[in-house]
Amino acid sequence: MNLPIIHQGESFAALVSLGCAKNLVDSEIMLPQILALGYRLATDPAKASLIVVNTCGFLESAVEEAIETILDLSSLKTTGMCTQLVVAGCMVQRYGKKLLDLLPEVDIFLGTSHYGKLKEILLASRNGNPRKLWISTPRWLHSSQTPRLRSTLPFSAYVKIADGCSNHCTYCMIPHLRGPYRSRSIQDIVREATILVSEGVKEINLIAQDTTAFGMDRQNEGELIPLLEQLDDIPHLEWIRILYVYPDRVTPLLLQTMAQSRKVVPYLDIPLQHSVPSILNAMRRKGSFVNPEKLIDLIRKHIPAMVLRTSFIVGFPGETDQDFLDLLGFVERMKFQHVGVFAFSPEIGTRAAKMAHQVPLEKKEQRRHTLLEMQREISRQCLQKYIGQTLRVLIEGFHPETELLLTGRLAVQAPEVDGSVIITAGEAQRGDIVQAEVTSAHDYDLEAEIVTSS
Template identity: 55%
Template sequence: MLDGNRDTNAPRHRAALISLGCAKNLVDSEVLAAQIRDLGYTLTESAEQAELIVVNTCGFLETAVQEAVDHLLAMAQFKSQGPCAHLVAVGCMVQRYGVKLPDLLPEVDLFLGTSQYHRFGEIFRQFLKTGSPRVFLERPTYLVDASTARLPSTPAHTAYVKIAEGCSNRCSFCVIPKLRGPYRSRTVEDVAREARALADQGVVEVNLIAQDTTAFGSDRGDTGALVRLLEALEEVDGIRWVRLLYAYPHRVHEDLLKTMAASHKVVAYLDIPFQHAVPRILQAMHRVDMERRPEQILELIRRHLPRAALRTSLMVGFPGETERDFRALCDFVQHMELDHVGVFAFSPEKGCRAAGYPDQVPEPVKEERKETLLAIQQEVSRRKLAALVGQRWPVLVEGEHPETELLAVGRLPTQAPEVDGQVIITEGNAQVGQIVPAVITRTHDYDLEARLES
């Protein structure tokens, strides 16, 4: 839940904004938050005290849709039992189910799809006057830029920067193109302008995000745009770390890796959703690069970035996946020794081609395979982290440990916010937002312990 800055002159009307789903959705929520503030509301974390409640939904999977519905129904209780006068649903779930929602969720006053969240202030004002229409849907074409007002929800030293919107990859298991529209990217100059503004506000870490960051500029035929963007961010005073998230495998080439290797700011970290390791399954997934196997891509990365941290997401139970295919996937995880692995069971989402494929894998088999793969990765993670003991690494200090004021927490450049574990700081002092040298003293399954050297 987002919480805006408060002051003694703040208006008495309160609003709560709940952001579900991925970091890309969080940026949308920050745009929503700025509009809510401009409507005259103070943002609060206490939904039970809010007169306006906005839920920015995820709709990628049915489980995410159910989570969104559960949140909306929980918030609806405050309309009958509390001060809440208006409940609004925004985002991917609305884009996916559209005009069906008013009958299914009569408790919700207003529905805005992914094409309309940037117009929330205007639409909500009009709704207060007329009470209709209740659903706002169009083909998504909007793209944030450096001039878009955002109310930050992340700690002051770190920020997500959305460099593109939508997706044109057309993977057979995915409905994102229907929810977010075709791929469209910002210009190098516009992203750099936003990074400079963030640096002026004290941000030291920028995480570049999109459905596919490595496609940056491709919608304009500008295949070298991402390299130029990283070079431009190298020149932004104040930014210390730049991290590249959501890199599509077939677009990870030598020019990008050489740029990363030469950079003093772009951290040696790549988040590459391979999805699988078996060529036949990848072809059925419509993952377009069949010339290079995942192993070859990893070899290329490690040749240029030998200390790179590598994150991937893998899918088990895709239609037609045999026990032999799954064993090959397990071997891939065991032998490639990736740093961070997310494992997901295939979900036959309505609207994705793979939902109609033959040879669907039974749900119990999917779950068993998921747990097996996670257990293998846990051993890999434990072994890789143990090798760091005694090494000296820079740590971005994040703040006090949530469970005790006697400890602090931070992250290595190899750890992205929220998803990759953290460093528990047992000795030393530093200001929040500082990047300081530290020695790794102990490791756990996913977290580390360290003492600061400053």
């Protein structure tokens, strides 16, 4: 995602953010640090003398994308006005010193441990400090007082309630990339949310590597519940969405809190990763003792209208043909509305990369395609249930392909990752929440006509 470009007089700077929403928040925190050096917003990246790339390093495919992006932007040192190229984020945290020789075009590298210090690092560089690599164990955690320039739509925001991870799944680099799990205080998060609402935000998406672990680093298990209760009391906030919850921490009390809330939407993003106990054990998922089917039944018992997003890894070492068939059967029975599917990637530095019985790449890709095709039909079936219903839709603006149509989202459609609602009749402004009658369903999107403003 290209974030706002900034300039100072005749000098420009650009920030390019790659990866997840959590990374995007980091980028939004880096932007004001550049602004604090006296820069203003502008539009032309080809004129940038300073370019900052915030990278993802979770999977090898993300690293390849980052390197390609960096090399493309580094060409502006000869064809454009770039005099300083800075690379930040997870890829730097993962590879460290190896990048110095791999990417000599880059002037400064800073890991996830140092994105909060971008301003002082740039100042040090201006003052002649030759240090190129800034990296240590990530410990820093931003607060409501940390300057942030949001790049999302004005009425929607991500609120990162914690950073890092202490789960140590065998396939995952996150504890190395982000450091140990550390939570913000409830008071500070509520303060940030209140500020966001005062700026016109109607929808808040709570994010962390594991939102349900909120408070556990302070030995306060279950702190997510009082956080939700306090956020629920913020005037003029419409929707609160919880992303990235861990299966073994979805408790009856959490579900009761969601059911009683006026603003927490009936939506959960639960990365189950698999349904077969032996695979979950090999993944070292802490929730491997939780029966996924019973968990979904529990959730729907408490909140029948709950919409679920999950993700699965296919082709994990030792996954047999029968294991995959069991996973297909599980997905068919559960009827998840939103599913992401990833072919297992043996990331160097993880335990899973060294495991026996690695699944061939071709078979992994076949399994991924098969599961996605099944989910496409399930998604259409789920969406067809909305036809004829009048639902609240948050209008995001014109359809990307034509200004004759508007597009928006239901409360149970998260930004960026889920489908959308295409408005085929009626008028509204971006940021309005309207009542719209659903008229048809596609594989991932709905069509609707506005009935009245809400």
